[in-house]
Amino acid sequence: MLRRLGLAAATALTLSLPAFAEAVTDFRLANGLEVVVIEDHRAPVVTHMVWYRVGAADEPPGHSGIAHFLEHLMFKGTDELKPGEFSATVEAQGGDDNAFTSWDYTAYFQRVAADRLDLMMKMEADRMRDLQMSEDDVKTERQVVLEERSQRTDSDPDAIFGEQRRAAQYLNHPYGIPIIGWRHEIEQLDREDAFSFYRTYYAPNNAILVVAGDVTPDEVKRLAETHYGALEPTENLPPRLRPQEPPQLAERRLTFTDPRVAQPYVARSYLAPARESGAQEKAAALTILAELLGGSPTTSLLASALQFGEAPKAVWSQAYYDGSALDSGSFSVAVVPVPGVSLQAAEEAMDAVIADFLKTGPDPEDFARIKTQLRAHDIYSRDNVDGLARRYGAALTTGLTVEDVERWPEVLQAVTPEEVVATAREVFDRRRAVTGWLEQEEEESQ
Template identity: 45%
Template structure:
């Protein structure tokens, strides 16, 4: 069962920010219409965030651990994602594989995901079953049982996942090479799932050491969204999580700084499985936390203006007017603690030239930097984002995810909550400053995916 998403979709960052917008935006609403989520801390250092949503007697219960693929020791890549799988292997109270079955029998659903900067586990369930999932999650935070009989077969599952998700997908292999070229020696330059030979060498003891070091309450954040208040949740949190003792110091990250490319790079991949060519480009960019509220919001608006849909600059020029592309998109991936990226993606017309496509993209970007953004483009971009957010706000799980991801990647509750107003405040000058900072003042990595034998 797939329990992780380690290859971001091209529009992933935009979709996540739409969730942020939706937390406070309604039709004609203001930021103050939505109360700030409540927070408190347990005596053992575990942080708690409560997001009330009383439209239905349902809750989303999430536990986020401040450890991800970028925190693995040298030679142990893939351990964070591998351990996510192992958290479902059982305790003395709950047998291997029974966790999800118990949730399902009680009308709920559960899953987990690994990121470069965090690992998280969640259940969506009726409010009256909240104590049940809290008890089970607290149990596996402390009493997980791992033996070779459980660990080694699951390692084979992860290796098969790597084959399916990366080795069998030429586009995924291209993205892996481009990330490596962009981020260099920084852990963001490798796939979350890890290197194949290092995954194959992971042991039960590796997993147990990882568990004891990182899966401690003072390295975790509990987020509950739904039909519950902080007053109701606090005694439950203290009962099930507050009694768990710290078993390791709070994790303090020590990662190398990202050294962005000092010259533009190109990655060309030819593959017999490819029928039509693909063009991509990654520009160095700060993450949301590093960019700050003003620049981060401007980068989101820039992505929408350039390649956010059929009314965007690049789509109108390359697809509608010139007819040299069948699709083009831009996006800003800011949900990373140490640094993000700004991406472009385009498909040529069938049988068309990537050189001509790239020339057209670069010409349009140069025109944009020279001419600037119009009032109409700015207003349209904001309108599209807000309109999409109206629908995104109805998803309780997405609300919890948005806050969790933001907190794990350097943002505060206040900053996440106020993000919609930051979008409203973006000016033409902000957009152009952001455009110059990523499109003009950096060295990008360009990727080409070609059929085998193509020149």
């Protein structure tokens, strides 16, 4: 969520602060490991991240969830560290660590004092190639993942609804498979599955090391060569060739009912362009479009028309663009109707707002305000070295370059109202949309 500022205050902010460009250095070791260094010497801390160019969309058929499952197993131990010792060591240094998996990447990070970077690199390099896991480790962690799915997905009708909508959106591309995996396939994952995936993809020539904070490029290069430089790359690393989505020619609709639903709503997602290296203009236009339509809970077009009009039809509305993907992005809109307003009426009202926008385009004052807010958000975000590390890691694992990341704020500011409307007309094609209704299941009369 963007930090909301008044137009005058935000304009004054962007005029008073010069354009900020973090000092970023990018180089590659002989074994293929890409290294990005983001310097910030304001505090003696450092974020150390290793990103692997592999995620849920790269899993072998029938093994959904293996990328996320391996993420769990990476904390079990190595030939030098006992199970649990990795995180315990980070904690003993006053730091914290964790990991996360997406469709396009898996990342591991530690936040520690800058003088502990050497130790972090030593441990992370150790588990890049020397992971150990017993049958008991696999059995235990598989049960943990199944319980995670039970708590976060199977017991939550909203999560199930989202999972089903995504499966309908992607009929052929693995983006339609949940990151955590389908339950019946998680239950079958074994030690050999995990090791096969690990040995193939967890290698220096399939990884990006991002170090942000109180460091210098020379220091990071010396440490990286010491700890990561000797690791053997994976020979014949498989190319990232996923099954692609055929052209969607008809709208897909679904209704999910569940007695646990507390608040019915309508949601629609469209296939949309992702950020493309060297050609980020459409992604920038969609970013601004999402802010105009539903970025603010009070001033966006959907909110103004549906929540604060003469006859409110919604208690909440949203528009969201996700362009951080290797293959395909998406643009989503959603409306939660007020009690007494049907989902059909809510959907029609949502469509009316979109149709009006396509006819009239953005209000010039709103357009200027959104650009100012995006600029202010960019300035504030650079105070967070963790966020900067994630920004570069996510970009580089989804086909973008350091230059693309650095140019993104300029691309956003260069977008015109005409480009936003043209891109909206291209994306808002119901033949490429999935529309879903989430409803409360009515109890049968006795």
